[in-house]
Amino acid sequence: MSTTTTDLQNEIDAIEGSHISHNDHHHGPEKGLMRWVKTTNHKDIGTLYIWFAFTMLLIGGAMAMVIRAELFQPGLQLVEPQFFNQMTTLHGLIMVFGAIMPAFVGLANWQIPLMIGAKDMALPRMNNWSFWILPFAGAMLLSTMFMQGGGPAFGWTFYAPLSTTFAPASTDYFIFAIHMLGFSSIMGAINVIATIMNMRAPDMKLMDMPLFVWTWFITAFLLIAAMPVLAGAVTMMLTDRNFGTSFFDAAGGGDPVLFQHIFWFFGHPEVYIMILPAFGIVSQIIPTFARKPLFGYSSMVYATASIALLSFVVWGHHMFLAGMPIGGQLYFMYATILISVPTGVKVFNWVTTMWRGSMSFETPMLWAVAFVILFTIGGFSGLMLGIAPADIQYQDTYFVVAHFHYVLVTGALFSIIAAVFYWLPKWCGRMYNEKLAKIHFWWAIISVNVLFFPQHFLGLAGMPRRIPDYSLQFADFNMISSIGGFAFGASFILLTYIIVDCIRNGEPVKDARVWESAKGLEWTVPTPAPYHTFDKPPSKELILAESSHIHVEGVH
Amino acid sequence: MLGNRFLLHPKKVSFFFKSLSFLPLFFISQNAFAEFGLNLPKGVTSISRDIYGLHMLIFWVCVGIAILVFGVMTWSMIFHRKSRGAVASNFHESTAVELVWTLAPLAVLIAIAFPATKVLIDLENTERADMTVKITGYQWKWEYEYMNEGVSFFSNLDKASRDATGDAEARANHANYLLDVDNRLVLPTGKRIRFLMTSNDVIHSWWVRELGVKQDANPGFINDSWAKIDVPGVYRGQCTELCGKDHGFMPIVVEAKSEADYQKWLENKKVEQKAAAAAGDREWTKDELMVQGQKVYSSTCASCHGVTGQGVPGAFPAITGSPFASGDIKAHIGIVMNGKAGTAMQAFGKQLSDSDLAAVITFERNALNNHTGDLVQPATIKSAR
Amino acid sequence: MQSRLDYFVPEGSYWPILGSVGMAAMLGGFASSLHGNTAGTVSMILGFGIIIFMVFGWIGQVINESETGTYNLQVDKSFRIGMGWFIFSEVMFFAAFFGALFYARTLSVPWLGGDGNNLYTGEVLWPEFKSVWPLIQMPDSTNFTVPKGIIEAWHIPALNTLTLLTSGATLTYAHWSLMNKNRIGLIGGLIATIILGVIFLGLQVAEYMEAYQHLDLKLTSGIYGSTFFMLTGFHGLHVTLGTIMLIVILMRAIRGHFREDRHFGFEAVAWYWHFVDVVWLGLFIVVYWL
Numbered sequence A: 001m002s003t004t005t006t007d008l009q010n011e012i013d014a015i016e017g018s019h020i021s022h023n024d025h026h027h028g029p030e031k032g033l034m035r036w037v038k039t040t041n042h043k044d045i046g047t048l049y050i051w052f053a054f055t056m057l058l059i060g061g062a063m064a065m066v067i068r069a070e071l072f073q074p075g076l077q078l079v080e081p082q083f084f085n086q087m088t089t090l091h092g093l094i095m096v097f098g099a100i101m102p103a104f105v106g107l108a109n110w111q112i113p114l115m116i117g118a119k120d121m122a123l124p125r126m127n128n129w130s131f132w133i134l135p136f137a138g139a140m141l142l143s144t145m146f147m148q149g150g151g152p153a154f155g156w157t158f159y160a161p162l163s164t165t166f167a168p169a170s171t172d173y174f175i176f177a178i179h180m181l182g183f184s185s186i187m188g189a190i191n192v193i194a195t196i197m198n199m200r201a202p203d204m205k206l207m208d209m210p211l212f213v214w215t216w217f218i219t220a221f222l223l224i225a226a227m228p229v230l231a232g233a234v235t236m237m238l239t240d241r242n243f244g245t246s247f248f249d250a251a252g253g254g255d256p257v258l259f260q261h262i263f264w265f266f267g268h269p270e271v272y273i274m275i276l277p278a279f280g281i282v283s284q285i286i287p288t289f290a291r292k293p294l295f296g297y298s299s300m301v302y303a304t305a306s307i308a309l310l311s312f313v314v315w316g317h318h319m320f321l322a323g324m325p326i327g328g329q330l331y332f333m334y335a336t337i338l339i340s341v342p343t344g345v346k347v348f349n350w351v352t353t354m355w356r357g358s359m360s361f362e363t364p365m366l367w368a369v370a371f372v373i374l375f376t377i378g379g380f381s382g383l384m385l386g387i388a389p390a391d392i393q394y395q396d397t398y399f400v401v402a403h404f405h406y407v408l409v410t411g412a413l414f415s416i417i418a419a420v421f422y423w424l425p426k427w428c429g430r431m432y433n434e435k436l437a438k439i440h441f442w443w444a445i446i447s448v449n450v451l452f453f454p455q456h457f458l459g460l461a462g463m464p465r466r467i468p469d470y471s472l473q474f475a476d477f478n479m480i481s482s483i484g485g486f487a488f489g490a491s492f493i494l495l496t497y498i499i500v501d502c503i504r505n506g507e508p509v510k511d512a513r514v515w516e517s518a519k520g521l522e523w524t525v526p527t528p529a530p531y532h533t534f535d536k537p538p539s540k541e542l543i544l545a546e547s548s549h550i551h552v553e554g555v556h
Numbered sequence B: 001m002l003g004n005r006f007l008l009h010p011k012k013v014s015f016f017f018k019s020l021s022f023l024p025l026f027f028i029s030q031n032a033f034a035e036f037g038l039n040l041p042k043g044v045t046s047i048s049r050d051i052y053g054l055h056m057l058i059f060w061v062c063v064g065i066a067i068l069v070f071g072v073m074t075w076s077m078i079f080h081r082k083s084r085g086a087v088a089s090n091f092h093e094s095t096a097v098e099l100v101w102t103l104a105p106l107a108v109l110i111a112i113a114f115p116a117t118k119v120l121i122d123l124e125n126t127e128r129a130d131m132t133v134k135i136t137g138y139q140w141k142w143e144y145e146y147m148n149e150g151v152s153f154f155s156n157l158d159k160a161s162r163d164a165t166g167d168a169e170a171r172a173n174h175a176n177y178l179l180d181v182d183n184r185l186v187l188p189t190g191k192r193i194r195f196l197m198t199s200n201d202v203i204h205s206w207w208v209r210e211l212g213v214k215q216d217a218n219p220g221f222i223n224d225s226w227a228k229i230d231v232p233g234v235y236r237g238q239c240t241e242l243c244g245k246d247h248g249f250m251p252i253v254v255e256a257k258s259e260a261d262y263q264k265w266l267e268n269k270k271v272e273q274k275a276a277a278a279a280g281d282r283e284w285t286k287d288e289l290m291v292q293g294q295k296v297y298s299s300t301c302a303s304c305h306g307v308t309g310q311g312v313p314g315a316f317p318a319i320t321g322s323p324f325a326s327g328d329i330k331a332h333i334g335i336v337m338n339g340k341a342g343t344a345m346q347a348f349g350k351q352l353s354d355s356d357l358a359a360v361i362t363f364e365r366n367a368l369n370n371h372t373g374d375l376v377q378p379a380t381i382k383s384a385r
Numbered sequence C: 001m002q003s004r005l006d007y008f009v010p011e012g013s014y015w016p017i018l019g020s021v022g023m024a025a026m027l028g029g030f031a032s033s034l035h036g037n038t039a040g041t042v043s044m045i046l047g048f049g050i051i052i053f054m055v056f057g058w059i060g061q062v063i064n065e066s067e068t069g070t071y072n073l074q075v076d077k078s079f080r081i082g083m084g085w086f087i088f089s090e091v092m093f094f095a096a097f098f099g100a101l102f103y104a105r106t107l108s109v110p111w112l113g114g115d116g117n118n119l120y121t122g123e124v125l126w127p128e129f130k131s132v133w134p135l136i137q138m139p140d141s142t143n144f145t146v147p148k149g150i151i152e153a154w155h156i157p158a159l160n161t162l163t164l165l166t167s168g169a170t171l172t173y174a175h176w177s178l179m180n181k182n183r184i185g186l187i188g189g190l191i192a193t194i195i196l197g198v199i200f201l202g203l204q205v206a207e208y209m210e211a212y213q214h215l216d217l218k219l220t221s222g223i224y225g226s227t228f229f230m231l232t233g234f235h236g237l238h239v240t241l242g243t244i245m246l247i248v249i250l251m252r253a254i255r256g257h258f259r260e261d262r263h264f265g266f267e268a269v270a271w272y273w274h275f276v277d278v279v280w281l282g283l284f285i286v287v288y289w290l
């Protein structure tokens, strides 16, 4: 290493000071509401995305509370079966398309330019549009609940013909809401790709990129390949419903199972869209708090890419009972369980990163560790589901519900919470209340397991999913699960308080490097991150010094 | 009212802690486990037992790997923490190690794939059946047809369960709340039975855990599956594919009998069906029609059109004041018998006997706040067929 | 190369929010018009108008910025990447419909006829049905239109293939001319391409009329009609869009826009056109010919 520590320190100091000297040729943010409507700034847009996602999380979570309340006891207590189905459907859709995906796009918006030393996203106006479609699409989706005949009640997987011939009138609004959500995602993904390919600091090679950037890069390709297929599926639904086509109608030579193929060709990559950025986040956080470089950086990249590629060829594991020929079932079984191998590589790499580190457990680390453990448990149940003959007993039971909440809630959602605690001080220049945050963590981690672990038992004991009422033998575990659910739901009230309190009254943070051993270009810009950053790209030396995976002697 | 439901009964709370204490059991005894309804049952067919074996195999493999991975993690979290003065080392790559933990899981997976493949091939082989039952899903009931026997019937959720959805006491007194039906599927033991699954409307899925059979019933297509039941008994299951409003209310009950008992049952059923058909040959009184009509209406029609005929706005039309039920009789008979293609309204002409149809139509025209005074006789239905 | 410092980050803009409002009005209106709501139709048209206004306003601003030298090469590259991957997403959209066609031909229709593991499907449910492709006699045609015939590949479709392939060539000629500073060639090439595009569309309309009026081949003609019209229809829609974009490019060329070494707008449209071309070849082969 030719550069000395002092050179680098000087550069960091210069970057930190730069926002002052640059102020004259930048306008700061506009004032008032129009700032947010018109903005082309990646940080503003990131903020919009994250608040939108948070709002949707509360709405989707409130629906989950309705589900858990109805399932608290056997019998039909609070809601009609049809309304229950609407809750299940909208809960799934809103969590997937409204909460998890936008939250990750928000994090991408905030972090990717900061992490690759770029001025902004590559296509800023389009970036604004990607966001501003979402509130309209979300509103259209939610408005279906108030229409004659009620909202969509056919599950988030909207299998035909329940979603075509037998669906309420509001389904056409649902279809267009999906079109809009998809359009927004595709534009967002194109922006991420263009940013990463074209806006990296000139001296940053692909293999110098932080893993969060890498995982998002790969996710963006998944989005671009998968979302248009979903658009195709809902378009066929639209014409089957309104224009007399027969894609999903055997009488005209179509097949309801065709819908499932198209849906899951999208749907399976979709679930990896919701987990790959999470892998990235965890790969940033663990080295920071283990004070040790990430183990196996390049294998992490290759594993992510393998998972992404494999995700396009395993969709049939959702359809083992749909009547697939045996050859198809065998193939999809083998391909599915193969995904455990690259995923395992990631898990082992994280564990090895912790091994012989010097660990401390600030809140982001707690969430990251919880992610590794609980996601792995979800992965194990996934592997069990992947065994085609065994899936006969699992499919469409609460065992599946338990599986995907372990990977989605304690996987995707936990990683998002970890990311927010990790980067929030950088964003707003204030520290959250560590004590409260730890209390919240333990509260959430216990309740979420009380919520979802018993669902494994329920599934094995024979309780199907998507039912509003059940026989008495399932009563006890359902009650436990509901109690866990209410406790977990209430933990979000505390989380909201912690975050608002941090933004408003948190202890100001002065250090650019909020966490002492964090690596990455985002920690070289001042805290809070100024409105415009990296007008001048970082130097090669700085990039190398800040890369989280190659440890450079002497820097921090 | 509402608050009451959320109040915790002390018994429930104690159960909560009791069941937590069962968690460690998970790792000790599988049998104890099954008794508390925590695990799959072994079941009563070779397939269900094979699946159970596979299930336990993968489960223990996962537990093994979990102990390894979480063990190492816990170790480092305890011993390699800064507060204990741990100093971070600096290694960050090792091709050898990474190769090992790529290949070892691969080997484990291949080892699992062999038995899984074997079981799959076995259960997909539906040739050589001793008898065939065709199962058709409807919103929200099952039809069972014994192929080549001329016996077929519908199986609905039992009335006692339906009445108990809003009544905790009735639920407590019902041994099989939501898992009981009016007509059971009766099957012989020791015979290889082929099931043909299809559907009349949306996708349903027929699942009986103890038989190890679950298969989607797709409209317009037939999927098949098989079972050879070893032990006589009553086995219960449910529809497992979201099929609309009453998806949670279409249970399955299989009663497995010895071959001789099964044959007896089959003969009885045949006689019964003949008698039902004959009932359509005579003139019915209004009272008879109304009583029978009420029965048919509440078991067959009420799930959509409502117990009082009010329907569900935007989804299912009301019968009360309906232009069909209070207008032209022919049109009314027509829609009930032929249904309306492309809607949830099924063609009940194929499902109900002449007398049941006559009864339910008479009922709709003279109850549920309709007062046409018309009578429809089975003979009218017969001639309309 | 210009300095990276000059990467153009636009000021806040009203265009995106306008686009969102237009999109919501148009699609929401469409959904409501499907249920016989006239207000829905009005909203749909209004929303469409807003979108058109937005597209022209937004693109107009981009053209303006481009012509006034606001964009450096790096911005140009972002546009290229964006357009390239946008086209890829379109490919995937078409892939869904091609997939449906493939599935129907090789799986679902044979299964309905009792093939593979669907012996009983054919025997028990559809004993009358014979599986053939193109599917004329459906398993149950009560709700569908039975066509009297299908479109012959070697009539209009072959002609259309020729038309589109030629248009690809004329467009490449235009591009060439642009790079060789031959303005006349550029404009001529573009005009020729547009004319060919319009001819293609005209022939397509004629083919549809033939299908609807003489052959009873309709969108409602079972899976054959569904896949046929959805695939060719979406393709036709893309040709229409492409033609409109070519017209815009032509106007710009006439006004003297585009430099021989930098003309992203031109290239983007050319890529799009070639993409539409390639999709047609796929269509011709699997929809009409095989």
Ligand code: HEA
Binding pocket: A157, A271, A272, A274, A275, A317, A318, A336, A337, A339, A340, A341, A343, A344, A345, A347, A375, A376, A377, A378, A379, A380, A381, A382, A383, A384, A385, A386, A387, A391, A394, A395, A396, A400, A403, A404, A407, A408, A411, A412, B062, B065, B069, B105, B106, B108, B109
């Ligand atoms: C973030 C989302 C996410 C993720 C990451 C996964 C990951 C996986 N999923 Fe899951 N899945 C869903 C979301 C997700 N899933 C959802 C939402 C559904 C339900 C959809 C619906 O019907 O509504 C679903 C349903 C689902 C099914 C269908 C079940 C059914 O309906 O019958 C199957 C079947 O194969 C499956 C399998 C898997 C597998 C094999 C993985 C693998 O990727 C897991 C790999 C990870 C591990 C295995 C753990 C770590 C590995 C090691 C420590 C290495 C060593 C391990 C071994 C060799 C065993 N999933």
Ligand code: HEA
Binding pocket: A057, A058, A059, A060, A061, A062, A064, A065, A067, A068, A088, A089, A091, A092, A093, A095, A096, A100, A154, A155, A156, A157, A401, A405, A408, A409, A413, A451, A465, A466, A467, A485, A486, A487, A488, A489, A490, A492, A493
């Ligand atoms: C993508 C992410 C995601 C997330 C984060 C969640 C979060 C939760 N999910 Fe869900 N879920 C899905 C995705 C997700 N889910 C999907 C895809 C399905 C399948 C749908 C289908 O079958 O079609 C599903 C289905 C599903 C079911 C099965 C329904 C059925 O089959 O009928 C259940 C049942 O328990 C459930 C519960 C929960 C609970 C309790 C939470 C909790 O984690 C939620 C916690 C959050 C909050 C509670 C909100 C915050 C708090 C407030 C608003 C304050 C008010 C608080 C109180 C009133 C206590 N979910």
Ligand code: CUA
Binding pocket: B137, B138, B140, B203, B204, B205, B239, B240, B241, B242, B243, B244, B246, B247, B248, B250
């Ligand atoms: Cu039938 Cu669910």
Ligand SMILES: [Cu+2]
Binding pocket: A267, A268, A271, A314, A315, A317, A318
């Ligand atoms: Cu999957």
